[in-house]
Amino acid sequence: MSGASLTTAGAAAPAYRKVGSIRRERRWALIGAYVALAVFVLFFLTPPFHMLVTSLKSSAEIADLSGNPWVVRRPTLENYWELLQQGNYLLHFRNSVIVTLVVVAVTMVISTLAAFALARMRFWGSATLATGVFLTYLVPETLLFIPLFQIIGGLGLYNNLLAMILIYPTLTVPFCTWIMIGYFSSIPKELDEAALIDGANHFQMLWRIFIPVALPGILAATIFAFTVSWAQFLYPMAFLVSSENMVLTVGIVSDLIRGDTFQWGKIMAGALMAAAPPLLVYAFLMDYYIAGLTAGATKG
């Protein structure tokens, strides 16, 4: 485009007659923008809000059809209290924490090593492997859960948390490896040459240079692995059967719904507490969270 070389000063000058209308147009556009935002924020935040409202109600208040379902008249913490005092909720929470921590650790070790090798040490088939890693990321879990069900059974890991620890990396490792290849590739080659001249071996190079320099990318990948492991639903649903072995995503439903009795107050309280860890991570590390999310498309 030929106009690209002109500066901003040129843009404002010629149309002084239309400045007023442009300003008015801008203002209306901004008002329209805020209206649209308000509508969607309302739509997006209604379910979590209703979740919170319900979790603060007693069973009697929930069952009372005469009241407004969107407000609490007598707020109580009894749902939360009962969940933490009795039943398996704390056990499910603990299981989720264990599985997630182990999977995140395993994922980061596997993908950091692999990404370093693929980004810096070309070897036979490394380009094909990098493509393969990306394609593996696109394989959905619904495609493979039935053969994995057989494989897990064959290994004697049915209804065992170890099965989760074994299988979740298939969902986390490919994407983490792939975004870290991108981050590692963006590190200037001069840095590794300098390290090699100083006599560093490859592991020292990875540990002393690559990991510190690519720390934002590593954090983004860690957050991704955490959210995927915490949210996984199909595998625990298919491979875990007894309540004491379940993780949060399946445990809430299996324990708080008995036949036709839905303990909605407790379900909502449990759901809210289960949603809290990812929400907290997101609240405090939003930039890294978003970097991990968009890395796939905006980075090589």
Next chain:
Amino acid sequence: MTGGNVIAAPGVPAAAAPSRPGRLRRIARRRSTLAFLMTLPLLAVIGGLVAYPFFYAIYLSMLNKRMTRFVGLDNFAFLLTRETFQFVVWQSVIFAVSAVIAKALIGFILAHVLHALPAKGQRKWRGMLLVPWVIPPAISTLAWWWLFDPTYSAINWMLMGIGAPPIAWLGEPGWARFAVILVNVWYGAPFFMIMYLAALKSVPDQLYEAAAIDGATGWQKLRYVTVPMMKNIIAITVLFSLIVTFANFDIVRILTNGGPQDRTHIFGTYAFQVGIQSGDIPLGAAVSLFMFPILAVFAVFVLRGVTRRSKEMAG
């Protein structure tokens, strides 16, 4: 595939000192052995838990229900004659296509609206708008389930307020289909928003300035600057989301479990019902594998888009 080069390692291998070829070759050989060892865990995960199960699924799908006899493609042929399975195919297509279109449109609008805001307010609004994506879908769908409850539906309570009759959200096939799509859109639209927003920020300001000088209207800027610059990201995001939505499980499983009368089943939930719950592993594997051709086509196009994008970014 040469495309992998761009993702993996642009440029030449480091430490190229042409003076001492013998030593260099030894270093190179040692280095490639080390590199292979470092990728070994990755290869084990991909080979043992993705590639092997995939071929095992093909084998399983050709057995009879008790897994004692090889039956060839009978399971696939049987499925195609079943009316329920035809519903599943149609519902999967309707579910994925309509949800992805809605998500893409909402995401596009929100990204533009956010982009127009001053930088300070943008962060706050973006933070709130991404919340549906952050809550695990298996958890947030419970909230929707409760909102759609036949007796206590808080949505119906509001409808009553404006004099509309209550709706059997999950009890009537048409509404149940709408409900699962709605929840999927609610969950997925923020992802599109954040991807488009990142892409919008990467469009150079000079292009808009140039267009303004040429007297372009807002619509023309969108049509001739924004869309062409974002075409690739839009394609990648849409195709990626088609894969994920087509293969969805959580939302349908919790909200309707395929009902009423199997009208909201999609591939994932139907495969679960047939394979795990009814114990017909081979038939379940066959249901899952029906997804494969369409997913493979989308995946190839995503890969092509991403490769092109990395080439663009590289200059």
